[in-house]
Amino acid sequence: MPVMSDPITLEVVSKRLGEREVLKSVSFAVKTGDVFGYLGPNGAGKTTTIRILLGLLELTSGKANILGEDVSRDEARRKVGFALEQDGLYENKTAWENLSYYAWIYEVAESAERIDKVLDLVGLQDRANDRVGTYSKGMKQRLALARAMIHDPELLILDEPTSGVDPSGQREVREVILNMAHGEGKTIFLSSHNLDEVQRICNRIALIDRGEIKLCGELEQLQQEMSNREVVIETAEITSEPLFAELKSIPRLGLQEGRGRSLIFVPQEGVKVPEIVSFLVGRGVGIEGVSRKKASLEEIYATILEKAELS
């Protein structure tokens, strides 16, 4: 349930561009301290949502606030930093000049010190006086993140921050984002295609497809909820053939396979894990461990989009 004090709240937001409804009654909230991943395929509405949050597009209906202010107010963006998919940097200017320009726009006091600090934060202090046109894609993205931080905002909105960046550059950008979140205490809203990246750095996610939010919540909780109920039981010894056959003969236990000393079950509805454990112990099997496999973000993503496709 969105609360006014949340850094980002969208309530039944719709956006129509010409004949096409790009966003359909989108609602979610980003809480203070979140690293919020906004996922979805191409054309799902991620960039449109970000443009609405940054006041670049107007709402057709609904309500959107950032840091308690209506997104339509230019002043609402004073405490928001951003990095768009196109970095928006002036290639004929140096990194220092790019940051100085935005420091002026945001009316940053003691801007020279602040520029030094954010360049240090993204590891570009050595290249401060080089023209941005000479930078690699990864360096440009890091500079865009530095620009997003120039006025020490409370909230960062990042659109595909590692798009088009090579793997080592992606790692560098990811480290900068994590540092912003955990070192600087910023709330971060980021859209991404990169599920591995989102899984590594985000604590909450929303999944959008064709303009509709399909899933939203704590990543950990979603992974538990969406897990495929696969249970792995580690036994003290390799399971005997007769016991294996007996387990197989009880379909509700859902024995899938045995791998060495591991037995893998997908129990049917209503069957609790302790029931399986009791069954095994009753047959003299020593239990060394029980674990439930969490669904990966990729599995969640694929499942939700498959369901959407079918419906």
Next chain:
Amino acid sequence: MRGMLAVLKSDVDDILRSKGFLIIAIILGVVTIGAAVGINIPLSRWLNHGLPWNKAKPLLELFMGLAVNYMPLIVLYTFMATWATDPIAREKARGTLESLLATPLTAKAVWMGKSLAIFLPAYIISILSTLVVVLAMNFASILPATGHFVLPLPTAVTGFLFLPLLMFALISLGVLVSFITNPVIGQTIIIFIGVVLLNLVGQVGGRIIWLLPSWDYAFYNLAGAALLGTVALRISSSLTKEKIVLSSKGRWAQ
């Protein structure tokens, strides 16, 4: 205001650092020297005929009117045709304009900052060029022959104030149209109205030549500036960030 000044300063820096600016400044320097020398040759010969001051004065004021109207017009027009909309097309393509609009700056502050950035360097050069021609005419020909310095007040007001104001209104209109549609359309408007203005000065010079050093002519320019300025302000009342962003994505017909 501060945000607009940031846009203005950044864009002026870009213009002053560009090779294009240097080339245009050199060409205009050559044109200015050419005009100063070229206009003095017939002027000196004509003044050598010993025309009495009361008969020479209106003709000299007319000469001065032509020089002081044409120089700023040519200089400002050259800059406008070269600089007014191309940088905006580049900013749209590179996403720098979208990033700028995602800040607390208003769309109008960005528009005004960019319009002023194109106008101010051109205005300063136009003043310098016109002053060079005016001083060369007076000190090389008119003063030695007549003992008078000729620069009628209406001519000075037109050349240094009202005509540049008219050109600024045209630049701001062109930049505005470039913001919300394809920059080629903005450029076309600037070139078309600029050519009309160049021709109008020619027409005035040819048919109602005595009008040039008059207050009437000064106020025609002021009225033109007011008209174009009003059109630009009228259009700007519906200027939104959404229109600029969508036009950058080729959706300006929305």
